[in-house]
Amino acid sequence: AQRVTQPEKLLSVFKGAPVELKCNYSYSGSPELFWYVQYSRQRLQLLLRHISRESIKGFTADLNKGETSFHLKKPFAQEEDSAMYYCAPSSGSARQLTFGSGTQLTVLP
Amino acid sequence: DVKVTQSSRYLVKRTGEKVFLECVQDMDHENMFWYRQDPGLGLRLIYFSYDVKMKEKGDIPEGYSVSREKKERFSLILESASTNQTSMYLCASSWSISGNNEQFFGPGTRLTVL
Numbered sequence: 001a002q003r004v005t006q007p008e009k010l011l012s013v014f015k016g017a018p019v020e021l022k023c024n025y026s027y028s029g030s031p032e033l034f035w036y037v038q039y040s041r042q043r044l045q046l047l048l049r050h051i052s053r054e055s056i057k058g059f060t061a062d063l064n065k066g067e068t069s070f071h072l073k074k075p076f077a078q079e080e081d082s083a084m085y086y087c088a089p090s091s092g093s094a095r096q097l098t099f100g101s102g103t104q105l106t107v108l109p
Numbered sequence: 110d111v112k113v114t115q116s117s118r119y120l121v122k123r124t125g126e127k128v129f130l131e132c133v134q135d136m137d138h139e140n141m142f143w144y145r146q147d148p149g150l151g152l153r154l155i156y157f158s159y160d161v162k163m164k165e166k167g168d169i170p171e172g173y174s175v176s177r178e179k180k181e182r183f184s185l186i187l188e189s190a191s192t193n194q195t196s197m198y199l200c201a202s203s204w205s206i207s208g209n210n211e212q213f214f215g216p217g218t219r220l221t222v223l
């Protein structure tokens with residue numbers, strides 16, 4: 001069965017500190033991997049995808065196929081990064097997403 | 110700018126009622142999806158559609174059905190609402206193009222079943 005695990009439900013860091021949100025997946029084949037973010041009172045939106053290998057809002061995510069992990073990292077957290085973050089592999093006929101349970105990140109001043 | 114709209118932001122229904130949730134997208138996307146979002150469980154896929162009149166079950170289809178008569182519209186139907194269907198329902202849409210299948214989400218409908 002396809003599974004996505006985000007082990008931390010809640011994560012708090014101080015402004016300026018590094019942050020890492022963990023994601024492990026168990027998937028057949030080679031899924032595309034995404035991080036989605038939901039800021040307070042806003043829609044869920046794409047943060048980044050592994051195939052583009054880009055940095056968005058200072059966040060990066062490295063796909064480690066050996067460990068089947070796709071952790072999200074940022075070297076210096078900002079208060080505006082406070083949000084709910086979801087890791088989501090994509091596969092299937094409509095490239096449907098399987099979401100992890102999410103990590104609520106709070107960046108403290 | 111992609112727009113996904115949902116018919117209601119808040120909805121209160123009684124047990125046993127038939128409930129319709131509507132979703133419309135304006136970007137000619139082939140794929141449309143219905144999720145429910147619950148604290149601690151993340152988003153779970155209920156049903157999806159990759160073309161007009163085509164539908165496939167997601168991970169938790171029990172108690173739900175869907176309809177896609179037009180490309181831009183995807184409806185979620187609760188035939189007989191139950192209290193355990195109280196949740197936030199999110200609609201999304203995407204293209205089928207490989208490498209460009211970002212999903213765009215609607216604002217959500219918070220359904221309460223009494």
